[in-house]
Amino acid sequence: MSEQFFVRDCWYVAGLSSDFPAEKLTGHVIAKKPIVIWRTKDGEVVAYDDRCSHKRFPLSKGRLMPDGTLECAYHGMRYDTTGKCVMIPSHPSGPISPQATVRAFPVIEQDGLVWIWPGDPARSETQRPPRVPEVGNDQWESICVGPMNVSANYLLLIENLLDITHFYPLHDGNIGDIANSRIPIELEEGEADGNQYVMTIRQTSSYKQPPYLEDWFHYPVVDRHHTHCMMSPGLTRVVMRNAPPGQLQKRDGDREFPGRLDVGGVERGYVLVHTHTPVDERSHVWRIIVNCPAKDTAKGDPTKSTARRVAEMFPAVAAEDLWAVAEQQRMFEYPDDGYAEVFLKPDLALRRARKIMTDMLRQERAAAQVQAAE
Ligand code: FES
Ligand SMILES: [Fe+2]
Numbered sequence: 001m002s003e004q005f006f007v008r009d010c011w012y013v014a015g016l017s018s019d020f021p022a023e024k025l026t027g028h029v030i031a032k033k034p035i036v037i038w039r040t041k042d043g044e045v046v047a048y049d050d051r052c053s054h055k056r057f058p059l060s061k062g063r064l065m066p067d068g069t070l071e072c073a074y075h076g077m078r079y080d081t082t083g084k085c086v087m088i089p090s091h092p093s094g095p096i097s098p099q100a101t102v103r104a105f106p107v108i109e110q111d112g113l114v115w116i117w118p119g120d121p122a123r124s125e126t127q128r129p130p131r132v133p134e135v136g137n138d139q140w141e142s143i144c145v146g147p148m149n150v151s152a153n154y155l156l157l158i159e160n161l162l163d164i165t166h167f168y169p170l171h172d173g174n175i176g177d178i179a180n181s182r183i184p185i186e187l188e189e190g191e192a193d194g195n196q197y198v199m200t201i202r203q204t205s206s207y208k209q210p211p212y213l214e215d216w217f218h219y220p221v222v223d224r225h226h227t228h229c230m231m232s233p234g235l236t237r238v239v240m241r242n243a244p245p246g247q248l249q250k251r252d253g254d255r256e257f258p259g260r261l262d263v264g265g266v267e268r269g270y271v272l273v274h275t276h277t278p279v280d281e282r283s284h285v286w287r288i289i290v291n292c293p294a295k296d297t298a299k300g301d302p303t304k305s306t307a308r309r310v311a312e313m314f315p316a317v318a319a320e321d322l323w324a325v326a327e328q329q330r331m332f333e334y335p336d337d338g339y340a341e342v343f344l345k346p347d348l349a350l351r352r353a354r355k356i357m358t359d360m361l362r363q364e365r366a367a368a369q370v371q372a373a374e
Helices: 121-126 152-163 164-170 179-183 211-217 304-333 345-373
Strands: 012-016 027-030 033-041 045-049 086-089 107-110 113-116 142-152 185-192 193-206 221-233 236-244 269-281 283-293
Touching: 012 027, 012 033, 012 269, 012 283, 027 185, 027 269, 033 113, 045 107, 045 221, 142 269, 142 304, 152 164, 152 221, 152 236, 152 269, 152 283, 152 304, 152 345, 164 179, 185 345, 193 345, 211 236, 211 304, 221 345, 269 304, 283 304
Parallel strands: none
Antiparallel strands: 012 113, 027 033, 033 045, 107 113, 142 283, 185 193, 193 221, 221 236, 236 269, 269 283
16 A cells, blocks of 8 residues: 555544643644643643644643633733633734634543544544543553654554564564464454444464463463454554463353453453554554553562563563564655555455545545535
């Protein structure tokens, strides 16, 4: 695919709820839209265009006034939480033009994450952000690795996450495990909360764990159920369940969506939440939120929680993926000129992911054309 794009009509993670303490202005770029985001005194998260309607000065560099309005740092225009200008210092008594308004973006705060819709607000009701009930839940320990700035189109990371046959050789020396690449892959697709999803399922039995998985999940030999699911272009969820041979729970033929791990049972594992938020065609922001049952500790060091142990290893693993996708991105700068990618069996999920995103883009463009014609 030579075209590099991002979908705008989609919910994307702007940060964890804890990244937005009350009354702190933050500047973001999501899908090429500059956005100022903050939490009001009352706890509501507000997002609007980061360009002052007067002379484009970034509002995120302004300040919040005691009455809750945002004051631009350049000439002092003040905006309420809907983005409407309510005060112009140089026209204290004059009427305020309705044009002195900055566009607000739809916001949803859910499961410990703040989601923004950078596209057409009228279409924001067609989808809901995917659910990640483990994040910010007392029964779970959640540790965020990142945010990391990735020099590549976000689809390259999504493809990387859906196809773990790259563990060897890219992650040789840490999570590289060549036997893992040979586990057969099943595919599941469907729709949830208005999002088309694609999920790979890897099941294996009496599998000898590599040392790092034995350290995290204790059992040296396991039956394992492992899913990677692009729940939407904004989020990929990974669930790994391990149990001693014969003790892994069977659920709905083991094809359940979105994949979950019970806390407190014989099964050990994790839920990884990857958020990928496009900045532009060539860059995005990646977070890995590691979730493990709060009571689980590492085999090699029982003073350390499993979540902590996993999160300690991930920056080195992520650095290898960051390198790989940036190198791939660099090669997109050359015209195809007869070049065509070869598709292998494990590439099936990434082909489906591309199709889902291409279809979303097509719908988004068609809706924009209809709007322009009205
Ligand atoms: S640029 Fe904001 S008030 Fe002039
Ligand atoms: Fe990787």
